[in-house]
Amino acid sequence: EDKVVQSPLSLVVHEGDTVTLNCSYEVTNFRSLLWYKQEKKAPTFLFMLTSSGIEKKSGRLSSILDKKELSSILNITATQTGDSAIYLCAADRGSTLGRLYFGRGTQLTVWP
Amino acid sequence: GAVVSQHPSWVICKSGTSVKIECRSLDFQATTMFWYRQFPKQSLMLMATSNEGSKATYEQGVEKDKFLINHASLTLSTLTVTSAHPEDSSFYICSAFRDRGGYNSPLHFGNGTRLTVT
Numbered sequence: 188e189d190k191v192v193q194s195p196l197s198l199v200v201h202e203g204d205t206v207t208l209n210c211s212y213e214v215t216n217f218r219s220l221l222w223y224k225q226e227k228k229a230p231t232f233l234f235m236l237t238s239s240g241i242e243k244k245s246g247r248l249s250s251i252l253d254k255k256e257l258s259s260i261l262n263i264t265a266t267q268t269g270d271s272a273i274y275l276c277a278a279d280r281g282s283t284l285g286r287l288y289f290g291r292g293t294q295l296t297v298w299p
Numbered sequence: 300g301a302v303v304s305q306h307p308s309w310v311i312c313k314s315g316t317s318v319k320i321e322c323r324s325l326d327f328q329a330t331t332m333f334w335y336r337q338f339p340k341q342s343l344m345l346m347a348t349s350n351e352g353s354k355a356t357y358e359q360g361v362e363k364d365k366f367l368i369n370h371a372s373l374t375l376s377t378l379t380v381t382s383a384h385p386e387d388s389s390f391y392i393c394s395a396f397r398d399r400g401g402y403n404s405p406l407h408f409g410n411g412t413r414l415t416v417t
Contacts, residue, residue, distance in 0.1 A: 221406070223408075228410040228411050229303075229392065229408040229409055229410045229411055230343070230392075230408050231408075232406070232407065275342065275343070277343075283331070283348055283356070284331075284396070285331060285333055285348070285394070285396060285406050286333070286345055286348060287333075287343075287345060287394075287406065288345070289342040289343045289344070290342060291341065291342045292342055
């Protein structure tokens with residue numbers, strides 16, 4: 188059975204802190220690992236990771252995939268209140284591109 | 300800006316009625332779209348893959364006769380929840396590739412539809 192597990196489920200920090208969100212996966216026919224940010228409605232795309240060990244960066248956010256350990260991390264430095272959201276990790280798998288299997292997400296709350 | 304549009308944003312219906320939700324790709328063609336469902340405090344669960352011009356592919360445990368999917372054009376997929384019951388109340392969200400798919404194209408999501416069945 189396919190699994191995507193995120194930890195922690197919930198995290199509360201103060202502005203300026205650095206956070207690391209974890210995602211582990213066990214899926215058949217793994218293609219890529221994706222990170223999304225979900226505030227109120229639609230998840231917005233953050234990163235897609237296909238190669239192990241190559242860090243992707245976007246501003247204060249960065250992410251890396253470890254295919255040996257079947258895991259990924261999402262780092263957010265100098266957190267801001269606007270970073271408060273649910274961060275979703277998903278594995279793209281199977282013969283059809285786009286059949287994502289999501290984890291339950293990490294609820295991040297950043298206090299001023 | 301948004302690349303996938305979903306309508307309506309929210310809908311309340313009575314038990315036993317049917318509800319149609321539309322998902323449109325904006326300024327691009329999408330031969331494949333995906334429908335997800337999200338219950339409160341739960342993750343997004345893939346329901347089905349919508350294929351333009353052919354039958355949808357449903358995930359295990361999803362009733363195809365209850366959740367009718369039609370993908371009649373390259374920019375529109377519809378999900379009809381038939382004979383809705385309170386347990387169908389959920390957040391339904393669609394997604395599509397902006398480009399023609401391919402290894403480096405992420406999925407973009409619509410804003411979702413909050414369905415409440417009374």
